Amino acid sequence: MAHRTMAGGPTIGVRRVYDPVDPDDGLRVLVDRLWPRGITKADARLDDWAKELTPSTELRRALHGGTLTEAEFRTRYRAELDSPTAESARTALLARAGTGRVTLLTAVRDPSHSHVPILIAYLTEKT
Template sequence: MSNLANKPSVISIRRAYEDPSENDGYRVLVDRLWPRGRSKESLKLDQWARELAPTDELRKWFGHEPQHWEVFQQRYRSELAETEKLQQMQLLLADAAGRSITLVYGAKDEQHNQAVVLRDVMSKLLLK
């Protein structure tokens, strides 16, 4: 696997409907669907990692309902624990080449969304 010697020091999240910041570093859209009403230019993405988004089945089941949050996190973490997903996350970390990473998502709820979970999982990968 890729050498992660140039690991990013920070993984943050930002809504797709917020303006990009010069401090965002490597910007990655982590939704399976493109954010409605946003152009490619306005998002200023370095990558679209739709394969790291929750499966359609899990995404639809969750429906961004806070009462599903705990179970959603468990199920999504299980998806991310698959070998292929771990390799994709490691590749994303390597692609950032030491820059900070901003995971971009479209959900309205800033506390209950897949980017929150993905940030946590990827941050733990940095510690290994």
């Protein structure tokens, strides 16, 4: 996925948590609700774990269980992101990042077909 630069804010990139750490990653933030299998906290070298910005367990299970379409998932996830808890987490993340770089980390094999693009749109639209 390409990097997105927010007007007056950070540049947001995406990588798999299993990828080697890059010195240019900036603030490394895990955006999965569950801890990724097979990686230690030391090896992940995270600066933050933004569980509040991830899809709820119920929503994730509904998508993977086939009871939600991707469009329904997108709509419901955006509604979750509009909660006060997610808004507070978003504000804190962007304040911590300043105008630097944020790398959102995920364990999913193809981040472009996951919740991550929805999260990036949310982060960049709310500035």
